[in-house]
Amino acid sequence: MAPKREKKRANLRDVARVAEVSVATVSRVLNSPDVVQKETRERVEKAISELGFHPSAAARAINSGRTKIIGALVPTLDSDIFALTIEAVENRLEDFGFSLVVATTGEDPDKEAKRAKELLDIGAEGLIMPGTTHCDALYDLIERTRVPAVVISYYDPAFRYPTIGYDNREAAALAMSHLLELGHRNIAVVHGPAQNNDRTRARVAGVATDRADVQLTFLETDLTIAGGTDAVKQASGESRVFDAFLCVSDVQAFGVLFELQRRGIAVPDDVSVMGLHDLPGSSSTFPSLSTIRLPAQKMGRLAAEGLAKWVESGTRPSPACLPNALMVRESTAPSRLKAKRK
Amino acid sequence: MAPKREKKRANLRDVARVAEVSVATVSRVLNSPDVVQKETRERVEKAISELGFHPSAAARAINSGRTKIIGALVPTLDSDIFALTIEAVENRLEDFGFSLVVATTGEDPDKEAKRAKELLDIGAEGLIMPGTTHCDALYDLIERTRVPAVVISYYDPAFRYPTIGYDNREAAALAMSHLLELGHRNIAVVHGPAQNNDRTRARVAGVATDRADVQLTFLETDLTIAGGTDAVKQASGESRVFDAFLCVSDVQAFGVLFELQRRGIAVPDDVSVMGLHDLPGSSSTFPSLSTIRLPAQKMGRLAAEGLAKWVESGTRPSPACLPNALMVRESTAPSRLKAKRK
DNA sequence: AGGATTATTGTAACCAGTTACATTATGTGC
């Protein structure tokens, strides 16, 4: 048996040897095939496929300085809230030849900085992250490395990095005004943890009203279905009777719907429920959920596009505020209390 | 004004120059600091921080052949089904110093092969993917490159790659036997698209029974909440009356619950609803969903661990079948029809 | 004291590509 040479991945020099050309020619076949004579090119291509040659991204990256990797920092993927957007980002980045590395941070600011550093260590050429509330270590890092970074899910044209998102405050205000128009005056506002979360804070701020006849009760629970059910439990402990639940996340609204059903409280006859996000399932609940449609996927695509172009050609994207839309469905109706008042 | 030299990222040689040591010493400070004298080390570290030096992962990768990147191929992130597992994978990989690149394939086998090639092009050292139904191009690629690949969400010890998952067939059988024990005999089995999806097929196969008194009706709909509502609509078109819905995905079960509520069909009094997966929200629905708990997160962690070790030390993980568990909650109860029959 | 051992640091080759520049061959114009 012939002593098989240890098999290792073929490199450019191997290909050059087999095709009896120089390394430069092989490189040209890979990068600008048109300048190579057809005959030579075919010989090289044959050698490439014979050897199963596969250019090393690392070696390429060392020259070009390009890794074609974008990093995303997200709190969690365990609800549809980010997963949908991340998928859109990933899909759009692919069109630009970029790969997406996802790092989950669990809302922990310190972990966020640590993960960001890891992303840059592996050569991420751009970062994408939701919201503007991050720790200084992260900002320092971005400043030092001058890596293009875009913020999603939030809009603030004055922010240090381009924000490509939506107006959380306006979304919440839109939801609130819908409820007010329906005559609701005693409203439970269900929201997720506000700490370190500008989106939640903006939404909470957005529901504010100076109408003296409106009573708002804020209930902070987890950003989960269970959090929604908890909110109803909390609400039932209050002395006040609510005529509407405004959940600033659809996920919580799902929980609210379930828990109200459990308690035999009819939606929207006894109480209205309003969401905010418009998840894929929100139109299929019972009753179907009135909500504010956030442009989650469109935002993901736009952010991916802006970041890709920024990395490629240095043109920093301008901040963008994508429109929200009120989706009136079955879960909201004129207040019973209002009717009584009449 | 002194002509500022164009600022570019500092490299190892720059650091060596500033610290007045050789490149080898700088490299040692980075990789085995203990062999460098304290005084020298501090000088180098000072230079590193002064220059904001940041070693290039690409250059490192070119030598070691290591990129510390794992690729994941998933159909979609737009439901909790994969997102949860992916998050667990990502978290566990981090412990091993690996980063996760996610590529979504949209259940399209051709796209899957294309994306896999891209993952390998950027230097992924391992692949992770759900299920065993993939196109030959993908298998060829894995064979040619000999990249470690593990399959999740499925268990088949005889499969060419290690499967780290659960027994889909048994999970479905478990769900079915629960319904049978409760006396249900006329069961609508709601499942997602079976084409190119071994998990769905195994689940569908798992519900089979040879009992002559059991009537199964299979309803194929989308793997979404809306798909669940569709299933109920389809079911209502059938002449038969069902005493239970067995949804082989909790996502669909959510839709079924909503649509039954819409129709005023009481669960579990009029009809039982059984899920399969146990998503985070499944215990908070109304009624809370009886389901089979799949070890999604544990599986993610284990697969990440096995793949990391395989890549690091060449020890291929053994296939693993993690246990499913029947979660009896409120949505299932003895069949009304059975009671009548008695 | 002198040779051996050990601790530190330096030199230069190497990884797998890209690319500036040089070389050679071919075609064109006069």
Next chain:
DNA sequence: GCACATAATGTAACTGGTTACAATAATCCT
């Protein structure tokens, strides 16, 4: 037939790290 432009290919330097080996200095042992 010769100068010149153009096309195709080759040579070698370069990217930014790692590391084998060499060199030097300091310490140990008899």
